[in-house]
Amino acid sequence: MALPVSHEQPEQQEQPVAEEGPQPAAAAPAPGRRRAWWARTGLAALSGLALALAFPPFDAWPLSILAVAALALLTRGRTARHGAWLGFAFGVPFFVLLLSWLRPVGWDATVGLSLIEALFLALMGAGLALTSKLRGWPLWGAVLWVTQEWMRDRLPFGGFPWGRLAFANTASPLTPLAALGGAPLVTFAVAGSGTLLAWAALAAARARRTDTELPWRTAVGAVGALALVLVGYAVPVPTSADDTVKVALVQGNVDRPGMDFLGRPMEVLDNHATATEKLAADVAAGKVAKPDVVIWPENASDLDPFTDPAAYARIDEAVKAVGVPTLVGALVDGPDEQHVQNEGIVWDPATGPGASYTKQHPVPFGEYVPFRDELSKVISRLQRVARDFYPGDHNGVMQLGPARIGDVICFEVAYDEIVRDAVNQGGRVIVVQTNNATYNNTGQTEQQLAMSRLRAVEHGRAVLIAATSGVSAVINPDGSVQQRTGEMEQAVLNAVVPLRDGRTLADRVGAGPEWVLAVGGVLACAFAATGAVRRRRAERRGADGEREPQRTA
Known part of the structure; x- marks a missing residue:
């Protein structure tokens, strides 16, 4: 797997902050920063609730794609710490509503399990923020959804797989993909459709702000998102009886x-x-x-x-x-x-x-x-x-x-x-x-x-x-x-x-594709984090050089 390329590379022209529209938080007054922080938190929580509605008994599966897109937009260009908070704010209401069936045991059990599961989404939120600064970030965002589920399916005490994106898409056009790569491939396709939709939305917003024609990224993102949803129709599902x-x-x-x-x-x-x-x-x-x-x-x-x-x-x-x-x-x-x-x-x-x-x-x-x-x-x-x-x-x-x-x-x-x-x-x-x-x-x-x-x-x-x-x-x-x-x-x-x-092909390849995607997500986060550390060190060295007094002859 090739390593992702940082936005610092010469061929990458757009910067994440420029795409977002609002000025960096540091330039806003303190009350403005607080309002923006709470607004993002509220939107993350609403997006988590929307994802829960994609699952039975509600079965609004398109919301799984929109919820992924929303979290990708909210974490785009944020710090890892802020991304983790947004992931947690997304995860808690998602799991509380999804796991509300635990209420016969007690609402404390529902909330307790939801908090534990939301910690994995917090880790993913940090990863989404870090990798949003990489070229091809929609791909890495989709991979991180698989990474998060891979971890949550195994930890702690053998894991708890409830709430996988694939389980919201068991009667959708994406379902046949399970015959090729199981639940992880369905999750990857759902998440990929969502992150591509976010990419298209960012490009469209930038065009609207600058009063220019819609860029090619908008069309490619929208078409790519739709193609991932419809590609399942091309997958044959074996049903003939022996x-x-x-x-x-x-x-x-x-x-x-x-x-x-x-x-x-x-x-x-x-x-x-x-x-x-x-x-x-x-x-x-x-x-x-x-x-x-x-x-x-x-x-x-x-x-x-x-x-x-x-x-x-x-x-x-x-x-x-x-x-x-x-x-x-x-x-x-x-x-x-x-x-x-x-x-x-x-x-x-x-x-x-x-x-x-x-x-x-x-x-x-x-x-x-x-x-x-x-x-x-x-x-x-x-x-x-x-x-x-x-x-x-x-x-x-x-x-x-x-x-x-x-x-x-x-x-x-x-x-x-x-x-x-x-x-x-x-x-x-x-x-x-x-x-x-x-x-x-x-x-x-x-x-x-x-x-x-x-x-x-x-x-x-x-x-x-x-x-x-x-x-x-x-x-x-x-x-x-x-x-x-x-x-x-x-x-x-x-x-x-x-x-x-x-x-099926999914039976033959087993867990291999899931491990490849999961490890790819970990490597992408590590690469992005290393790049962020290098940039901060370079900025500090530059600031120290500016403060060094000039010598006189």
Whole structure:
């Protein structure tokens, strides 16, 4: 990757401050500087709110491009410190609105997580300010959005990928790009469109101030931004089936959403067993075709069937009634008394439980408590997480009847490598077992559904979402939703879905493009920061030379 060229190079004629219009802040009186500072802060916050509206349940995806453009304009020509503040002011309202589905846990949890996530946008804001002084800054701005997501997807405690630009564009013209480079490429295209739009707007503003014709930069920027949005239409999304399978997704429902959704022991399990037995009765009556497989959601059994005879018997009774292999989500005792495992278990009507998948990426503070001994003394609410979830050590590829599935559990659908590994290791259809009962009617389920739609396109696979209380869905390999349930209802979805063996380009290249872009963003920031230090040193030397008294003969 070639290093960016500084604005100090002779061939670069325009200076960032000249493009912005207002005079440098240092030339304005102190009250004027304060007003400008607060105005920029307010605009950054409004832009963050606009970005949140691009995501479900609002789904105004064009706002993702406009929000990126706004932050690029606000940080253009600023100092790194000011850029960091603007990024933080952008990030806090963005995440508070996006993650408002956490409110059943508590608004303090929503705000606390939002502040942590906004720190990454603060770092990006500083980077945007630094690289805005480089030639080709729209490119480096787009790269930095990927860098920020790359960091946030991994840190801290394994990261939290919610709020990636790609997840706001799971039903937009940009979506097919996921088949080429996954979510990082979609993010890069969204951000690139936004920064090019900012570049065009700056050129147009300069032309208006100087009463000249619109420069070529305006046309190139606008056309480039539009081209990035539309280029996805040229990307073929593989959908042809090598085989098919008849599936039934059982949504048994819970009696009370919120933190105490499990209710009484056996309650949730009995809901799913009863719904499965109703499916069996409908099959016997000829109302629906007999499925090849049945899929239950995460936590469908609230008791460990291997240690609780009643739970084992109830599951076995329901599976025998429907007469086909069933994927059962269950909480299973871990290797010691302090741990529990979140599993998907293949349950055969003749031989009982067989292969299983254990969730690899438990959610910190939700499914396990880091620094439990220390934090539980300060935050009493953490004591409600009585036992930590023990992570699995292998992917979710399992044989379920005639289908070789790639199982992921709940929030794992947000992590690129977990889903990609399941596909690359042989999963012909992606199954997402999930339990969102804590967050029903908050928008969280819609956001997770959007992620699953992107995964379908990225991997060219049908995606089957089985949820305890909604939203369960059947998603085609092109990302379209074939069927879905509502929330807080008992329902069964019956569908014929394709099984595919081919891999997309995104499957083959893996995380390589993301790492290249992310490291490119870090190098661009380092180059820009080094150039800024050199300029300041040169300015100080020049000032010292001017102050040196002249010698007389």
